[in-house]
Amino acid sequence: MDLKYSESDEAFRSELRAWLARALPELPAHPGREDWKARRRFDTDWQRRLFDAGYAGLSWPREYGGRDASPSEQLVFLEETTAARAPNVGVNFVGLLHAGPTLMTEGTDEQKARHLPAILRGDEVWCQGFSEPAAGSDLAALRTRAVRDGDDYVVTGQKIWCSFGQVGDFGELLVRTDPDAPKHRGISWLILPMDLPGIEVRPIETVLGSSEFSEVFLDEVRVPVANRVGAENDGWRVTQVTFSFERGTAFVSEMVEARRLLDDLAALTADQVDRRELGHIAAELDALWALTKRNVSQAARTGSPGDGALMIKLAYSETRARLGELSLRVLGRAGLDLDAPEVGEMVEERLRTLSLTIAAGTSQIQRNIISERLLGLPREPMMTL
Amino acid sequence: MNFDLTADQEALRDGIRSRCVSRFPMKRVRDGFDRSVWDELGEAGVFSLRADGFGLADAAIAFEELGRALVPGPLVWGHLAAGRAGGITGGIDVVADGPVIVEHLDAIDALAVIDAEGVRLVPAAVIAGAEPAARPLDPLTPVHRVGRLPDGDRIGGIDLLTQWRLEGAVLIGAFLVGIARACTDLSVAYAQERRQFDRPIGSFQAVKHILADMAVRTEVARASVHAAACTVDDPQMEVTRAVSGAKLLAGDAAVTNGLAATQVHGGMGFTWEVDVHLYLKRAWLLGTAFGTSGAHADTVADCLPAKGDTP
Numbered sequence: 088m089d090l091k092y093s094e095s096d097e098a099f100r101s102e103l104r105a106w107l108a109r110a111l112p113e114l115p116a117h118p119g120r121e122d123w124k125a126r127r128r129f130d131t132d133w134q135r136r137l138f139d140a141g142y143a144g145l146s147w148p149r150e151y152g153g154r155d156a157s158p159s160e161q162l163v164f165l166e167e168t169t170a171a172r173a174p175n176v177g178v179n180f181v182g183l184l185h186a187g188p189t190l191m192t193e194g195t196d197e198q199k200a201r202h203l204p205a206i207l208r209g210d211e212v213w214c215q216g217f218s219e220p221a222a223g224s225d226l227a228a229l230r231t232r233a234v235r236d237g238d239d240y241v242v243t244g245q246k247i248w249c250s251f252g253q254v255g256d257f258g259e260l261l262v263r264t265d266p267d268a269p270k271h272r273g274i275s276w277l278i279l280p281m282d283l284p285g286i287e288v289r290p291i292e293t294v295l296g297s298s299e300f301s302e303v304f305l306d307e308v309r310v311p312v313a314n315r316v317g318a319e320n321d322g323w324r325v326t327q328v329t330f331s332f333e334r335g336t337a338f339v340s341e342m343v344e345a346r347r348l349l350d351d352l353a354a355l356t357a358d359q360v361d362r363r364e365l366g367h368i369a370a371e372l373d374a375l376w377a378l379t380k381r382n383v384s385q386a387a388r389t390g391s392p393g394d395g396a397l398m399i400k401l402a403y404s405e406t407r408a409r410l411g412e413l414s415l416r417v418l419g420r421a422g423l424d425l426d427a428p429e430v431g432e433m434v435e436e437r438l439r440t441l442s443l444t445i446a447a448g449t450s451q452i453q454r455n456i457i458s459e460r461l462l463g464l465p466r467e468p469m470m471t472l
Numbered sequence: 473m474n475f476d477l478t479a480d481q482e483a484l485r486d487g488i489r490s491r492c493v494s495r496f497p498m499k500r501v502r503d504g505f506d507r508s509v510w511d512e513l514g515e516a517g518v519f520s521l522r523a524d525g526f527g528l529a530d531a532a533i534a535f536e537e538l539g540r541a542l543v544p545g546p547l548v549w550g551h552l553a554a555g556r557a558g559g560i561t562g563g564i565d566v567v568a569d570g571p572v573i574v575e576h577l578d579a580i581d582a583l584a585v586i587d588a589e590g591v592r593l594v595p596a597a598v599i600a601g602a603e604p605a606a607r608p609l610d611p612l613t614p615v616h617r618v619g620r621l622p623d624g625d626r627i628g629g630i631d632l633l634t635q636w637r638l639e640g641a642v643l644i645g646a647f648l649v650g651i652a653r654a655c656t657d658l659s660v661a662y663a664q665e666r667r668q669f670d671r672p673i674g675s676f677q678a679v680k681h682i683l684a685d686m687a688v689r690t691e692v693a694r695a696s697v698h699a700a701a702c703t704v705d706d707p708q709m710e711v712t713r714a715v716s717g718a719k720l721l722a723g724d725a726a727v728t729n730g731l732a733a734t735q736v737h738g739g740m741g742f743t744w745e746v747d748v749h750l751y752l753k754r755a756w757l758l759g760t761a762f763g764t765s766g767a768h769a770d771t772v773a774d775c776l777p778a779k780g781d782t783p
């Protein structure tokens with residue numbers, strides 16, 4: 088058990104630091120929230136720069152264009168990019184952090200060859216079409232139908248809360264392929280090209296005042312059977328694989344960013360009571376970073392990140408919510424203006440943070456999962472999560 | 473960087489755990505601390521771990537198991553004072569002059585006193601006018617009120633004081649993580665066995681969610697204590713921040729889990745018979761040792777940028 092980075096980790100760190108010092112000043116200004124075309128361009132351009140410099144897909148195998156980096160190098164990467172205030176994954180979130188990893192684990196050779204390098208280069212943006220109006224926490228209740236017709240599935244239904252739907256090239260799509268089977272056994276996981284005829288994307292305005300997610304209407308959309316990931320009707324199992332990445336690893340980059348925000352907030356905080364609360368939150372974020380190191384170390388040894396990974400999302404989003412609330416308390420009336428110089432970003436972050444305990448499985452659902460899978464408590468009657 | 477327990481550390485943990493299970497069942501723990509407990513832990517090498525070449529991280533692993541079993545006694549002090557004092561050594565961290573509450577006074581040979589200048593050792597026999605509390609908050613930790621502590625012999629200055637405060641906070645933190653863990657285990661077991669409305673109470677979300685939070689709190693605190701221990705062993709990070717964060721989270725986890733366990737046990741949780749109150753009371757007691765949560769939170773905050781700094 089040790090926390091010391093190796094010499095090669097430190098060498099990687101200084102090389103990366105030097106690269107960031109050159110690359111960041113060349114970046115254009117960050118576009119406005121509602122300008123999705125520009126946001127896509129900015130985020131994918133950054134991804135391309137990372138790729139060209141050899142920093143894309145650190146954890147991905149070389150055959151897909153990744154770096155096959157050690158777990159500790161991945162952590163160093165997050166520490167350094169955050170410290171340097173480099174852009175975060177942005178619209179590349181789904182592709183890089185859960186769709187890509189799902190394809191790597193469950194996809195066919197063709198699917199991997201087609202998508203993985205493109206995701207890494209920033210050529211492909213992904214979104215997620217899981218939730219439906221009547222299937223949120225009870226995701227397996229989803230109704231979007233896929234009927235086999237020759238080499239295609241004909242898909243009809245509605246998805247909702249689709250982040251990056253406006254700019255996505257491909258979607259992770261869950262459909263019902265067997266309406267007669269028990270609800271978890273009739274689902275399939277498809278790759279949905281977002282430019283197929285019959286797809287309509289309608290942005291939804293969020294509490295931020297911008298449209299961070301969309302409704303997606305599917306009307307007899309013909310999706311090739313070759314786009315199915317995993318066996319027909321085995322999509323619920325593939326979904327759990329996606330969730331293991333989405334809830335386990337995808338949150339890690341968020342977490343380092345929260346530590347930076349905490350420092351920013353500290354620099355505005357004088358009140359002793361508020362500073363004490365900051366100390367509490369800092370201790371929690373430090374501990375979650377340590378827990379991440381533990382998960383990563385365990386995953387390297389056993390292939391599975393262990394119990395800690397199931398807990399990270401819940402613990403982080405709850406701690407982060409407290410940081411958000413504290414930030415408004417510290418800002419006081421200065422926080423009443425979303426465009427205020429210096430502090431506007433913090434207010435916007437407070438609003439965005441409201442979603443963290445909801446997205447990717449609410450805190451209540453995470454508690455159900457932890458108590459049933461980890462602690463072995465009896466299931467809620469009639470519920471499978 | 474490999475933050476996983478090594479095979480040796482797992483063996484150490486399992487060894488201490490099985491010794492606790494066989495030698496310190498709750499029936500014996502409820503008898504409180506005496507020389508036999510001290511001698512047995514001494515034979516097991518708990519106090520001499522460091523002299524035997526183990527690090528603070530290893531000691532933390534051992535102390536978590538002792539906490540899980542709720543083994544009574546001035547164990548952390550015994551560990552800190554090993555090699556510097558003979559016999560049973562208790563201790564106290566004195567912030568200001570005036571009357572103090574001393575633990576286990578009747579059972580110890582000497583009292584280590586951390587004061588503003590360092591550490592001194594006071595033979596228990598020369599401590600006069602001590603008044604025992606008839607009803608100590610933690611029934612397994614007898615306390616005396618002492619008007620004034622004699623001077624004793626100075627055994628170290630500021631360096632020792634600093635080292636003991638850091639190591640003491642980490643080891644108490646580890647013990648508290650053990651308490652948090654035990655409270656979770658007791659509650660999960662009870663929630664599976666106790667039935668109401670024709671089903672185990674552990675199938676009700678209102679109960680399950682309490683238990684899930686207990687498990688998460690324990691895991692987060694454990695990571696924090698292990699990180700602090702590793703940092704003290706190899707100070708490449710900010711030592712004070714890591715240690716204060718650990719004591720803070722471990723103390724909060726133990727008390728919060730003790731309270732939660734009381735709730736999950738219903739009326740049974742309010743009885744002397746069920747062990748939960750013993751864990752909770754020790755958590756309260758240890759919360760006052762080696763720095764309170766509030767003080768540690770302030771210490772962490774002092775490591776953050778100050779108002780007006782450019783972060």
Ligand SMILES: Cc1cc2nc3c(=O)[nH]c(=O)nc-3n(C[C@H](O)[C@H](O)[C@H](O)COP(=O)(O)OP(=O)(O)OC[C@H]3O[C@@H](n4cnc5c(N)ncnc54)[C@H](O)[C@@H]3O)c2cc1C
Pocket residue numbers: 214215216217218219222223224225247248249250251299300442445446447448449450451452455470677
């Ligand atoms: C910012 C954001 C981005 C998102 N991005 C995507 C995306 O890209 N793709 C996608 O598919 N989805 C996305 N989602 C959807 C997200 O996964 C769902 O919102 C979430 O799973 C909750 O579902 P729901 O909104 O239907 O709430 P509901 O399921 O209706 O829940 C409402 C409340 O009831 C509680 N509740 C429900 N069932 C239970 C139960 N069994 N036990 C206890 N409490 C319960 C919930 O915890 C919640 O508090 C996103 C959501 C947000 C906020």
